[in-house]
Amino acid sequence: MNPESQAESSGCDACEQCDQRRSFLTKLTLGLSGLIGAIMVLPGVAFILGPVVKKKKEVWRPIGSLDDFKIDDDFSLVTYEDPSPVPWSGVTAKSGAWVRRISDTEFKAFSITCRHLGCPVRWLSGPELFMCPCHGGVYYKDGTVAAGPPPEPLHTMQIRVVKGEVEIKTIPVPLTTTPLKESDV
Amino acid sequence: MKRIKKIWHWIDDRSGYSDYVVPLMKHIVPRDARWWYVFGSATLTAFFVQVLTGICLAMVYVPGGDEAYMSLKYITETAFMGHIIRGMHYYGASAMVMLTVMHMMQVYLHATYKYPREMNWMSGVVLMMVVLGMAFSGQLLRWDDNGVWSVMVASEMAARVPFIGSWLSHFIFGGETVGGSTLTRFYVFHVFIMPAIIFAGIGLHMVLLLRHGVSEMPNVDQPVDPATYREDYEARLKKTGVPFWPDAMWRDVVFSTVVVVGILLCAIFFGAPSLSTPPNPSNIHSNPMPDWYFWWYFTILSTLPSNLETWIILGSPVLGFLILLLVPFFSNKGHRAPSKRPWSVGIIVFGVTSFVLLTIYGYYKPWSPDFGVTPLPESVIGVSEGPVFEGGNLVYKKGCLYCHHIDGHGGHRGPVLSNIGQKLTRQDLTIRIMNGGYNMPSFAGSMSSEDLSHIVDFLLTRKEEDSTEPAQ
Known part of the structure; x- marks a missing residue:
């Protein structure tokens, strides 16, 4: 069953509340995906760039x-x-x-x-x-x-x-x- | 038998092999897609050779300061089949670079990049750049003195980027100098990051190939018209097309077999490239050279006027990439046949000729001082005592021979001095040696008047044998 017919059978396609819910879920999914990505990537980027920002040592x-x-x-x-x-x-x-x-x-x-x-x-x-x-x-x-x-x-x-x-x-x-x-x- | 059929049916049903894979294998391609079209699949085969031999090498290779060199020596000299695997990886890299470029030239010559295959071309250009990155980083992973000093050259080039050059350079080093962190960085680029990009790029390239279909051979009667191309192409394909498997694929397999056997034979008969001395950055007897496919660029860098150097070092890769990437947007319709696009043939001929000439020039690198010169023999000096003899010995001791060629001896950086006695007077020679000149240092501060006089005496004797012109 495709999503459209699923929505039709559940009677949700015209429901304003459902639209709002979907909009919220879309934003939630995208936002959390971004957060997951940031958590995974940012520490790594900082780790890789460590030698660049590290204070140069002269001995x-x-x-x-x-x-x-x-x-x-x-x-x-x-x-x-x-x-x-x-x-x-x-x-x-x-x-x-x-x-x-x-x-x-x-x-x-x-x-x-x-x-x-x-x-x-x-x-x-x-x-x-x-x-x-x-x-x-x-x-x-x-x-x-x-x-x-x-x-x-x-x-x-x-x-x-x-x-x-x-x-x-x-x-x-x-x-x-x-x-x-x-x-x- | 029935049981096996039943098991296969279950696998086929659950995996979707017959529904998804078979149609891809048997998609219809133009009947005239013959030997011209084998370079792309052979590049893919060479990539598989690299992946498989690379996995084998990674099981022994240790990306550490001293250990990398030692592990490569172990692979090459001790490990069972090690020299063959390393040799296959080396010649596989050469094959992949060559085939990538050949594939690209074929596509350009036949204007296959035109509508609707612009993105096929663009993904190919990105892939080619990553393949070159793989080739360069692979050379560094040899981690002998050549590898260490090649990183130094790369980071010096990166340092010329405005504003962020220094950061970029230290990012490449993984610190403020070349060291253990440098190798691990290049190892990660070579083993994880760039292969991942290549896998993704090949996936995209394949999807686009299936979406837009294999192009036909160029036909002067069939210029590309975006308004009707797809319909015309489908109609022609329906009429004369053949399934890729096995009608067209056999040629790809035959050519790929030749490539793989060639790689294996090179590995067996020529062996893995020799390692130079250990990666000691304080070793000044190193003479860094890139692998052969970059010699043309080495020549360009070595012969540039210094005021253009930074522009070319930084600008040419970016500009070259952008021009190649945007080729379809200069012209994505009209004729594809080389006979109607003679300039495309000209560009290919010019490109290949330039590559060959610059590569030969890079091999001889006449711009470098020749540190291997030996003193002039008496037979060349012509006498065995006196000022001329002293001068003949001094041209070696004072370094003249590093750059100048005299009767079959010496370097090629400066003018040949075999007949200099006919061309310049004593005064000219004295001034030239004392003051220096274009690309020649002044010796005023490092040469006594007696030495100078002897060298000039010797140089004035350098004349053609039948010359009767007296020295002044």
Whole structure:
């Protein structure tokens, strides 16, 4: 039996009260469905967006003792742990930076991330250039762009020496169009 | 026998197989729907290959920082049939991307997107974008150094979106850097979200196919007129149509068999793609490359003028998607025959040619410095001592060879220097090296005058053998 004939046989199709009841039931059903959907979806959305709204953590990580870095013109690659790795990160928790000791207390450090599209740049001590293997970005030893498509210089990282230990201040991945805070540069 | 018949009758009655499924299988299709029409069903078959091999891989694959790489190594090197299953998943992905594009080209060439099948086309365009998303996320799930740095590139691209770029990038990372959360995100996209969209999209695509019927081959005498099309189509179908099962379906099955056997043979003979080094984001010896079906886009990104780059990176996928999606609204009636739409043939030829050329260019990627160069041999330098010999060694030490090609050695990013001694004077060369130029760094701050002099001495000897022009 279809709904129309059912309504006819029950004598409800012309009843104003029934129309009101149906209207109410329609709204109730749609409203509750929306509520069910919201309860199911909203906590999940908040959960997924957690990393986006989470306050970015910046910590100092040790990268070696002062004696490990000779005063010269050459950069050496250092690795350190991300500021807030998840427990299952494993080797992906590592980050890298190019570090050069300029004087007894002065260091120069750059993120290894190319400012074009994020590939890892390599330091070539012969020509004294950083080169990117992906799209051919080239930087001078002071981090400024020498050639290729990078729109910005390499990101400078902060270094400090505490009790003979050299530490680097971790940063989020330097994104080309979203410069970091002045304090990080 | 009677008992079996009785059981089948019960199943048929309760499930509605004969009432619902059989009519779908035997719906009437045009008689001329022949080999041109096999690409869609083959794409579906390739998708089933992906689903089945994907389920097998998911039983061993661990989406964790170190474990993903190790589990894939286990699948490839140790697990029984593991290299075949992984190989089938890899070549199945290539097949699915290729068949999706071929199906779309066929539909475009025959203007099947015209009335009343506009929505068939539009659902297909959405499906194609999700298939490309599957291909990209699948490459990342290999989670070797290439996977890690490819995520980095993707998030850098996302970061260029105005206002929300940084958020979008951190959403992709699942944090502020690439790490364990990044992989689990892409795993969910690849294994749950995108396959669900594909299943839903295929369902819609099938419903629309049955609603509007399989299109006929284009006929110059039958331009599409929305006012009469449905009636004319039904009348022609009634007159000359054949049931899909088995009159038309056998061709789909034959072609799908070729596809599946091809995937299997590739998996057996070529094997699963090799994994590069573990996913260490501090490994600077990585050279990220997308899978072959994205090399054309890699080339475009690498050769763009920098002032257009952000516009193209962000705009071209959106614009490309919208143009494809709205194709039926540019023209949904009139001729379907390629002979009456020569520009459509031109667009297909142009598209395929561009794809092939850009893909070849992407494979060689001449815009990148060649880090694998070796010092010039004495036979190329031409002498074994003196300033020219020193200069010949210095073009390697000072990195000139990363970008310049000299007599069969070196990269291709910069101009070839094999005959540079004929083209530039000592003064020109000195100025060019010290000041740099378009896409060439200045060496004024990193080269002694003695080294510079030796390099110029060497470069001035680079001439064609029969050249008599003296160096200045």
